Amino acid sequence: MAHSSNLIADDIEQYLERHANKSMLRFITCGSVDDGKSTLIGRLLYESKLVFEDQLTALEADSRKVGTQGEGLDFALLVDGLAAEREQGITIDVAYRYFSTERRKFVVADTPGHEQYTRNMVTGASTADLAVILVDARKGVLTQTRRHSYLVSLLGIRHVVLAVNKLDLMNYSQQVFDEIAAAYATFAAEIGLTDVVPIPLSAYIGDNLTERSANTPWYTGPTLIEHLETVEITDDPHQAPFRLPVQWVNRPDLDFRGFSGQIVSGSVRPGDRLRVLPSAKESTVARIVTMDGDLDEAVAGQSVTITLADEIDISRGDVLAAADALPGVADQFEAHLVWMGEHEMLPERPYLCQIGTMTVQARITKPKHKVNVNTLEQTATNTLALNEIGVCNISFDRPVPFDPYADNRDTGGFILIDRLTNTTVGAGMIAHSLRRSDNIHWQAVDVDGPARQALNGHRPQVLWFTGLSGSGKSTIANELERRLHALGCHTYLLDGDNVRHGLNRDLGFTEADRVENIRRVTEVARLMADAGLIVLASFISPFRAEREAARELIGPDQFCEVFVDTPITVAEQRDPKGLYKKARRGELANFTGIDSPYEPPEDPDVRLDTTTLTPQAAADRILAELRRTGVVA
Structure with a gap:
């Protein structure tokens, strides 16, 4: 094991050199709750002699205090570090541990078994080469076993160990082991897992963990550690085409300009021809270039700085790729998506997307289907909830370099981030680009925005009125448009009710429909602003994310958020359309302010308190702002 080599005492330098040149295997342990994942890893650490004396003393004390093994050592406590994990005897977070043997180095991720922590399991599996899927011999293949196996397949892990654990509690029955192995093999074949090695175990006792157990004389396969030491990982990143996502443009002085990042696949030498994408x-x-001097060759996994023979404009997020084996470049994809957000995914809501070292804005169109991991049935859906898995079309706001996830996990995988909370809400795997993204190009025109602005005699602007129903948005917008028209300005008023008679008549008032309603209106307002108009958009637009997306799409210089600030008590007293009364009677579902939320602007460009301002005074306030910013003379 790690510390049993005679070289440690005889020739430490030779030992360190040999240790540095060992291959590395990254693997995860997963399965259902209480299948023994943490105990397995703890026992591996113990058997690898990587538990120091003070840790062993602490383990003995903790085992007596919160252990689950009576008077024996509870090896799970070596891994379960959170207080909540120790109290409940479960894994919540992803715990990474390192150990080594004479033949190989290992990084193992202990991932949670609870369905509610599926997102943590996805995190641990994203970099793994092999998965150890544990099954409690008393329970057999469970729902969470199938869920984790499906995710393992989806995330591109092709090597699986089926660890049938706690076989000691079933009297080391070969029949039990064979039945579980056969049941799992059937399911594994359905999801494309072909390299599955079943091993009978007792992680607590140590059966077939590092040494062959006398309790299973009928088993002739390898021990777990033997298999981990010898398994050949076929997906060698060194053999794939060269890819380096640029993380940093290294410019220490005027005489040096290099492009730094980690090589995610392939190799590169001076003189190689590269293409910069997109x-x-x-x-x-x-x-x-490296801190230790120049290299004749760099390979996957190394972090380097590359200098090029020509001056090329390259930025963070660009990808350096082998010129004779290029990735694709597109802005629309079909992808598998694992939803990790507490709130359901809303089609067409803008999210931030991290792909490689590039951050772009992304929108998910209506999902094609979601997958029932128990039956593998594909069912139609309009959204994805926490831990659900689906196939979706996704659109980025610009073309990005990519490889299908099946070919390259680093350039084919991405995460989605909530724009307001900055939390990760989804993990995606690109299947392929959409053909339509390659066939649609932006058509250049001779009459552009500045030309239209010069003709109109004023700057284009989108005035975005937001507030509760009954706040007075439409009244103020109408009064303002009347005054702008009298000044000779070219205007158009987009009103929420009017738009729903035509453009958005197919939409209801669910959160997803509201997101799509504002997306369409934003696109129309952008086109009208490009035509040189002053656009007055009067919509409740209850969500900050969509209003911020409108500002970004239209451009902050052409966007003015007007918050018509009216308390709900006042708006309900006015109730010009009788909608609040219907909502209170339960006749209107998803009514903003009653049973659907309104997120007020945190920093609007103009705030109008309609409890003190008349519509005329409010219009005066906005007109003064337009003059101050030079929109109108």
Whole structure:
């Protein structure tokens, strides 16, 4: 094991050199709750002699205090570090541990078994080469076993160990082991897992963990550690085409300009021809620079700085790729998506997307289907809830370099981030680009925005009125448009009710429908602003995310958020359309302010308190703002 080599005492330098050159295997343990994942890893650490004396003393004390093994050592406590994990005897967070043997180094991720922590399991599996899927011999293959197996397949892990644990509690029955192995093999074949090695175990006792157990004389396969030491990982990133997502443009002085990042696949040498994507410009490698000097070759996993023979405009997020084996470049994809957000996914809501070292804005169109991991049935859906898995079309706001996830996990995987809370809400795996993204191009025109602005005699602007129903948005917008028209300004009023008679007549008032309603209106307002108009958009638009997306799409210089601030008690007293009364009687579902939330602007450009301002005074306030910012003279 790790500390049993005679070289440690005889020749430490030779030992360290041999240790540095060992191959590395990253694997995860997963399965249902209380299948023994943490105990398995704890026992591996113990058997690898990587538990120091003070840790062992603490383990003995903790085992007596919160252990689950009576007077024996509870090896799970070596891994379960959170207080809540120790109290409940479960894994919540992803715990990473390192150990080594004479033949190999290992990084293992202990992932949670509870369905509610599926997102944590996805995190641990994203970099793994192999999965150890544990099954309690008393319970057999469970729902969470199938869920984790499906995720393992989806995340591109092709090597699986089926660890049938706690076989000691079933008297080491070969029949029990064979039945579980056969049941799992049937399911594994359905999801494309072909390299499955079943091993009978007792993680607590140590049966077949590091040494062959006399309790299972009928088993002739490898021990767990033997298999982990010898399994050949077929997906060698060194053999794949060269890819380096640029993380940093290294410019310490005027004489040096390099592009730094980690090589995610392939290898590179000075003189190799590279293409920069998405710009498609080419050059040759001049130098491969590191802190320890220049290299003759760099391979996957190394972090380097590459200098090119030609001056090319390259930024963070660009990808350096082998010119003769290029990734694709597109802005629309079909992808598998694992939803990790507490709130359900809303089609067309803008999210931030991290792919490689690039951050873009992304929108998910209506999901094609979601997958029932128990039956593998595909069912139609309009959204995805926490821990659900689906196939969706996704659109980015710009073209990005990519490889299908099946070919390259680093350039084919992405995460989605909530724009307001900055929390990760989804993990995606690109299947392929959509053909329509390759066939649609932006058509250049001769009469552009500045030309229309000069003709109109004023700057284009989108005035976005937001507030509760009955706050007075439409009244104020109508009064303002009347005054702008009298000044000779070219205007158009987009009113929430009017738009729903035509453009958005197919939409209801669910959260998803409200998101799509504002998305369409934003696109129309942007086109009208491009035509040189002053657009007055009067919509409740209850969600900050959509209002911020409208500002970004239209442009902050052409967008003015007007918050018509009216307390709900006042708006309900006015109730010009009788909608609040219907909502209170339960006749209107999803009514903003009653049973659907309104997120007021945190920093509006103009705030109007309609409890003190008349519509005329409010219009005066906005007109003064337009003059101050130079929209109108």
